[in-house]
Amino acid sequence: MPQELSSLQQAFQSIITNPNLSPRQKSHWLALEAEASLPYVSVPDAVRELLSDGSLCDMFEGHAPFKPRYVLPDYAVFLNNGSEYLELPPAADFDDALNMLSIIYHHVPSVTSIPVYLGQLDDLLMPYVGDLSDQQLYAKLKRFWIMLDRTLPDAFMHVNIGPTDNPVCRTILTIDAELKQIAPNLTFMYDPAITPDSLLRQAAANICECSKPHIANYPMHAATYGDKRFGIVSCYNSLPLAGGSNTLVRMNLKLVAAKAKDEADFLTRVLPYHSEQMRVLMDERSRFLHEESNFFDSFLVQEGLIEEARFAPMFGIYGMAEAVNQLMDKAGHAGRYGQDAGANAMGHRISAKLAQLVDDMSVAYGLNGKAVLHAQGGISIDKDVTPGVRIPYGTEPDPVSYVQATAGHHQYYTSGISDILTIDETVKANPEAMFNLAKGALMAGYREFTANVASNDLVRVTGYMVKLSDIARYDEQGSRTNTTFLGAEAAKNTGILERQPRVVSLEMTPPLAASQTR
16 A cells, blocks of 8 residues: 655655656756755744735745855956865966856855856956957857856856956857847946947847846946946846855735735835844844854855855845835825826835834945845736836736836945836837947946847746746647746746837937937
């Protein structure tokens, strides 16, 4: 007679027998189930209640965090010094540098068990280019790019390039447009004082081809963390270099706003209360990681690639659109978020209040004792709630109106914010329009410019990439990439396929762009 399985054993059995998972994916999922079987970190009943009703979410990081959510090693230290732990001397040439990076990436943990930050690659590699020809550089980087996608098949893995114009930066853009891989994710840093328009045009043309890269407002990020002291990781998260994020907890503003009588009550009573419970949750999760997991005894710390003091908890929010619409209803106003100036202004007030609450908050393990505010891009199980501060799918206005409605938020979310503009495929015949829109959005105050082009197979979900063709066949045959499952689930639950493509023309340029040319 077959032995009756416990609920945990049944979960293990369903993973082991899942025909759509590879052996490596099964091992990862089994580890997640085992970690989730441990007792949860000790938190007060008030926090447990908010986790239970969905007002707060711990992003499924595990009940006993033993690794930070996001780790951003200073890879330049590694290349310059080598590693005693990995028995590697310093890099002597370009091949050494690529080989060393290929090795270290497999020793950098994250919430996904795959590194979310691969470094500012042009800065890292340019010192080793030497007398390599353009053709040699292209061949070496193309092989490296293919290797990353095939051995670390996770779209949260992220490379940074720019803002300077250099052969590595331009070659990576060329290769990324050619290969159209889901991994690695890519951010191009833009600085109007440094970046030539020709380089920004190449990045904008890439978006037309493959919906990559993100284009980051370098001066805004550098003002938060310091010049060359940060990285963009995972979806679009900005965090300290040689550090990272110990945990990410998020608040569902839609559910929290439902508990308020009106906007004043929301801003003065309800939001501060929930923010304080967020602090308690972040502190307890961070405390376990820093005090009990032994993570910060690792060689990454001992050899100077990361510093414990450069990790901070991320205070995430989502559902801004639904929160504003509820509060507008309670005030007897018909205006909707993203469509009405009054509703948009309320959203900006909420973001300003959140920034004040986070700035006034002291945490147990933070960057200079502080958490960092983040507009969280949603996860695959979210239903009837909009990511971050985005405008609900299917109701997006034209691209310029979208930028004007949401640009006011970007100043507040120092650890990342992203609006994904969905552009009609006609832009492929007119990439200059994408260039103008991107430059205009950044000049209008966007921290990060991101766009999908409607006819591309490669598209963004929350901030990571998937191929629509992979989603279409996932239920039948699975996928070699770890994030296709999340994209397929998001397509069913979150309405990402309902995004409305909008035409962008040369005339559609947000304010401030026209006078900023180089």
